[in-house]
Amino acid sequence: MKSFSALLDRLAYTPSRNDKIRLLSDYFANTPDPDRGYALAALTDGLFFRLPLRRILGELIEARVDPVLFGLSRDYVGDTAETIALIWPAEGRGQEPLRLATVVETVQSAHPMEFPSLLTKWLDQLDATERWALLKLLTGALRVGVSARLAKTALAEWSAKPLADIEEVWHGLSPPYLELFAWLSGEGPRPSMEGRAVFRPLMLSHQIEDRELAVIDPADFIAEWKWDGIRVQAAHQAGERRLFSRTGDDISASFPDVVQTLPEGVVLDGELLVMRGYEVAPFNDLQQRVNRKSVTPAMLKSHPAHIRLYDILFEGDEDLRPLPFIERRKRLEAWHQVHAPSRTDVSSIVDFVSIAELEKLWAGARETGIEGLMLKRRDSPYLAGRPKGHWYKWKRAPxxxxxxxxxxxxxxxxxxxxxxxxxxxxxxxxxxxxxxxxxxxxxxxxxxxxxxxxxxxxxxxxxxxxxxxxxxxxxxxxxxxxxxxxxxxxxxxxxxxxxxxxxxxxxxxxxxxxxxxxxxxxxxxxx
Amino acid sequence: MRPDHFDSWLTVDRRGLYCRPGGFYVDPHGAVERAVISHGHSDHARPGHQHVLATKETLAVMRARLGSPAQRGTQALAYGKGLKIGDVAVTLIPAGHVLGSAQVLIEWKGVRAVVSGDYKRSADPTCPGFEITPCNLFITEATFALPVFQHGNAQDEVTKLLKSVAQFPDRAHAVGVYGLGKCQRLIALLRAAGYDHPIYLHGALQECCDLYESFGVTLGTLKPATGPKRDELTGQIVLAPPSAIADRWSRRLPDPITAFASGWMRVRARARQQGIELPLVISDHADWRELTETIAETGAEEVWVTHGREDALLHHIQSTGKRGRALALIGREDEDQ
CATH class of the missing domain: 2.40.50.140 (Nucleic acid-binding proteins)
Structure with a gap:
């Protein structure tokens, strides 16, 4: 817990992204398995403990600390868990160091009746920063300003492996990520993800600049509307249905309505929207769905989700990513003709002959749900990241x-x-x-x-x-x-x-x- | 006046705590005829008194900060040496807070009262340690009088600072410290941890460091932070007053990490509020345990609380069966100096 709590403590106070990456990569480099794997899981919201922490802590603290003093302290500190970590009357000395892995594995296998005595034992043997980290860990919300994406970026930095490769294997693995760390530290093979519903890093676009717009040949490009939602990847492979955000976060639980209807054997790229009939709802409506971890039936009805499809990455076991965009587009249309899952449609092509014509369309686009235009090269393969010269976004004027x-x-x-x-x-x-x-x-x-x-x-x-x-x-x-x-x-x-x-x-x-x-x-x- | 009725001979007015049979104030807020000064921090050592009694170190601090410690006369009193003022005997006893800091023992007609001033019990290589003085009335500070304040080992915080310096060698570390006491203690702790690079100082900190050195506290190589090229400060530790580290002064430093050495850094909201990236819990005040243990060890039957979070400490004092009272002195700053 010592190095994990020191890491969380530093992260919580460090605003700079690059500094966070350095703190994380140093931690991954200097911490043994399986502790670093559990730390990674905790940072990327991959650990859930079901225990009535508030109630247990309330009972424990009442038996140890005068309630008046606790109340005055709580008012001063402003946070109950932090107050408990600071006020807990313990020495924190003379014991075997407690490992993060021990905490995680013990809690996962313990009977609920054992929690109060386990927690007491640990709080007694840890110092204040470790107690704070322990309570944060058990609440399941670290809130130290580290996104899953940032943690993966730090893994890439430390291991010198491409971020896209890490993202691709990520969802096929589980804590404490022994296979992943073996691969990243050069001691094992790259974990195989064949046929699994795992995240495939998205292809992203560049903002088009005026001089580029002046020189591109309209014959080489296809235009589509840029819809104002959330870019997602929907996959159904090997019996697993998943919806991933642009950064590879698994958001399936928040959007059962669009995930459930997906037929087996496909990976799709599209824009997640809230749609009522044929109307795209304002982005704000989608935001309300995104912010909820679980979704109520009422919400499903009032804010129905929809995926407007842009691209197809896999059909069955066939990896379509090397094909030119125009070929993939045909495959997407054909696939949708056959399956037509509800709550999906294919984003339509915007016909144009000249850039001047396109510019007119772009300037006139004020309709809800349209953020601008996309220009995609006809011959672009589906490339991870933001490759130059393939896809352009042309956001409408602010x-x-x-x-x-x-x-x-x-x-x-x-x-x-x-x-x-x-x-x-x-x-x-x-x-x-x-x-x-x-x-x-x-x-x-x-x-x-x-x-x-x-x-x-x-x-x-x-x-x-x-x-x-x-x-x-x-x-x-x-x-x-x-x-x-x-x-x-x-x-x-x-x-x-x-x-x-x-x-x-x-x-x-x-x-x-x-x-x-x-x-x-x-x-x-x-x- | 009755010796066993403490508030009949030790009174509080708007200028501070007054000893009637001795005719002097202790750490008065306003200018007075006679003042006994516990230590040199500005909320205890005010200008304008006619006569001042203090340790020679405290008088030197007052001379450096105020120009002249008293209008008419000063008297230095060594630790442990009694002095008769009328029927009252005054003795200064080490308080372990900063260089020269003293508790003031006042004896009158067989009754002993101790004014703690500011104090701490943990070790500090830059000043003599706190000594317990049995007394009937103990008048204590309460800056950190909440049980969440347990300051821990200062050397561990220095280890944390040095680890960060090693981890971010391309940046400077700007550490906020109060000029008298914290600054020199942190330097001494860094030296004790084997850090032998020059330590760079904001101009306002130099004078107190010189003063400490003149009293035999060695601080190693110190250099001014204003003057050297920005590159020279890369990877170095720079000490500055808290107000300077997050303000325009710090722009001269190469991409600094802002740290702050203070007991307040134990509470996250306090550190975040000030934009601190590396909080170091190093305090020159007693923490909750030190306060409560000290009160018990003095054997005092009555305890007065001068400044800080007196609610919690009074609650504790009353729960141990002693009499307690909040003095509510004006002019004390809520600072960890």
Whole structure:
């Protein structure tokens, strides 16, 4: 538990992605099996323990700590599990070091009646950081800012094996991943995934640039709409049905409606959407499904999921990925003709002769559910990652609004000395009829390092109040904010939430009174 | 005034804690005629007193920080040497907090009261250790008086810092430390762990380090952090006041990891709130166990609590059958100095 808890502790405080990768790869390099495998499982949400932890801890702590002192401590610390880890009256010395693997394997095989005494024994022998890590582990939610993708990237970094190869074997393996670590450390063969429903790394696109658009030959490309959902891979092989996100997370449990209907022997690529009849629902509706680990019957009915298919990777045992896109497309259409599973359709082709014609279509695309256009080379094989020159995305022009900077917050890591996170607002009429600003969004990117320095200076010179790391500034500076769309939100005072807001331009020249009003933003809501 | 009625001869007014039969204050907040000063931190050693009594180390700290420790006269008193002030005897006893820090023992008509000042029980190579003084009334600090505060071994935190320095050799480590005490203790702990590179200092920390060295505390090679090229600081440890590590001053450092050596770092929300990436739990104050054990060991029948989280400590004191009282002194900062 010592090295695992030290790792979690560092990760929890480390904002930088690269630093996290270094901490993780050092851990994988220096920790023996099977502990590192269980750590990997814990970090990638692969461990579940069914135990009534809250109740057990409540009973244990009540017997050990004066309730008044516990209450005062809990109020100060702000988190019950952390308070218990810190307050537990134990020495943590003079015992055999407790291994992570021992904890995991013991809990997995223990009778529920044994948990209180096991937990007591462990809490007694661990130090405060280890106790904190133990409780986090048992709750099943580490929350140290490590995604499964990041953990796999660290494995790739440490082992010098391609990330795509690791992602491909990932879902066929289970904790403590002995085969995986044997392969990654050069002591074993690559685990075989033949015929398994495992994740095949997706082919991704590049944002097209104007000069590329000017030189591409329309005859070499096929255009499709870029649907505004979540890119997914759906697989049904060897009796396993799976739905994977773009980064290889298994999201099957959240979307039984689209997974269940998939016939045997296929791997498909498509866009996950919420669709009512033939209408694509706003992205917000899909978001509500994604955020739930298990889905209620009511939700299935009110927010029905759908996959709009882009590509086919396997049919039966045949790997179609080496075929040109145009061939795969034919296979996809033929396959769909035969099986036509409900809650799927094939994304249609957008016909065009010239780039000028395409540009017109692109500019006119304001319909809900369309994010822009995709351009795919007719002869592209299905390549993992983001290969150059094959697939282009051409996102429709962003929406723009002029908003006034209201609050600035210190960044983290490299930006910790800069006020780099901005909350901005638009005008509306206050209760007395006077115009007032209401916050509509927050962003910390879109500007250059040079601009960040200028903004930081401006904020320090125009602060009217400060609360911890946050400064309230005079409402004088206008940002032109770019965003993809805007939705209704009950969680925000303004009643709206923007998608991907970024600072497009800093309007040093524009008076704040001339910034936009809230109504301008609400008029852009597409629901 | 009755000796066994402590609050008849030790009183609290807006300037601080006053000993009536001796005619002096201990660590007064406002300027007074006579002050006994426990140690040199600015919330205890204020400017403007007419006469000041303290250890010679504390007087030196006050001279360095305030220019002059007193308007009219100073008197140095060595640890353990009694001094008569009227019918009162005053003795200064090591408190183990920082260089020169003292508990103030006040004896009057056979009754003994000890004002702890700030103190800690754990080892510190830069100052003499806390000594238990049996007394009737113990007046204690309570900065970390919650049972979640158990400071652990400071050397383990230094090991953590050195591991990070080895793991991120391409970055500087900017460690926030208070200038008097924490700074020198951390340097001494780093030296004890075998770290013999130069340690780089923010300009505000130099003077206290020089002072410690003049009293025989060796700190190894120290260099100013302002001046050298950015590259020279790569992979190095830089100490700076807490306010500087996350602000503009730190921009001169090569991609720094921000650390903070403080007892508050035990609580995650405190570290996160300040944007600390490497919290080091190193405190110059007593933790919960030290506070409660010290109270028991002094044998005091009554305990007064000066500043900090007095609710929890008073609850504990009352649960052990002693009399307890919160003094609510003004002007004490909620800082781990």
């Amino acid at each position: 929406l723009l609004i002029d908003a006034v900077l209201m609050y600035a917050q210190r960044g983290s890591g490299k930006r910790s000395s800069y006020y780099s996170d901005y909350t901005f607002g638009t005008w509306r009429d206050g209760d007395g009829g006077e115009p007032e600003l209401v916050p509509v969004g927050k962003s910390y990117f879109g500007f250059t390092d040079e601009e960040l320095k200028e903004l930081d200076r401006w904020i320090r010179n125009n602060t009217v109040d400060s609360f911890g790391p946050v400064r309230q500034v005079e409402p004088k500076l206008v940002f032109e904010v770019a965003f993809d769309s805007v939705h209704r939100s009950t969680r925000h005072k303004s009643g709206v939430a923007m998608r991907f807001p970024r600072i497009h331009r800093i309007r040093w020249d524009k008076p704040a009174e001339e910034a936009d009003r809230l109504e301008t933003l609400t008029a852009l809501i597409v629901d």
